[in-house]
Amino acid sequence: MNTVLWIVVFLGTFLIMEGMAWFTHKYIMHGFLWKLHQDHHKKDHSSWWERNDLFFVFYALVSIGCFLGWKYAGFWLGLPIGLGILAYGITYFTVHDIFIHQRFKIFRNANNRYAKGIRRAHKMHHKHLGKDDGECFGMLLVPFKYFKK
Template sequence: MINALAFIALGFVAMELAGWAIHKYLMHGPLWMIHRTHHEPSKSFFELNDLFSLLFGSIAVVLIFKGIDALDYRFWMGVGISVYGLLYFILHDIWVHRRFKWFGRPKNFILKGIFKAHQAHHRTNTKDEAVSFGLFLVPKKFFNDQEK
């Protein structure tokens, strides 16, 4: 059981680290033409940028299927990536971008910092001037200047 929890955590942390790097260096680099749709006002519920979610979700599904027979590390890492994806969907798509209007503005200190960091990321519609590329890896400055 401890191994399962460790691999779930590893999958979760690996997704945040990989997501940060992919967001900063690929999405705001050579894949900007796809990611740009996320930085522009949307005319529909879906945007081209959602293809990235399908890619990351597919990786989780493949890992889960590859490891399901033995319930080995691949299965549990896939679960960790899936947990990350679920939290990403709730925090980023529902709460921050309000694809569903289920939550109001954050009151929790940590959630306020995440929210402020993502707002700062979207202050620009260009690929080169954005800040804060992770969901949970948020620069300290977004927590420092808020009331506790």
């Protein structure tokens, strides 16, 4: 197996996941599966768990499926793809759930330009409580306008 190709597949998967997250958020979460996502925009519960967290579980299952394909079916791409999805999931959880929404009270003092930009973009996304008229569906890559002072 070529190590460079393995790394390219891993990094490519990580980058593609940002596009998948944007697409899923815009067209699925704010589309036909809004019922699962709406509790993230408008709290209708007192639980730490949100129905919206099922999307995280879905991508975890896809990642696990890739690992199983690698281990039991000899699908060598399964390992770098599965790890790319896992790495994106960890990054998404860290940025979205910990840094932005403060599910755990850490990373509160991060105030560099990038941190402020993604916070600003996410705040603009959450100003819309309904499924329509949303903006800024990405997580790690958001429009440049949110980074301006």
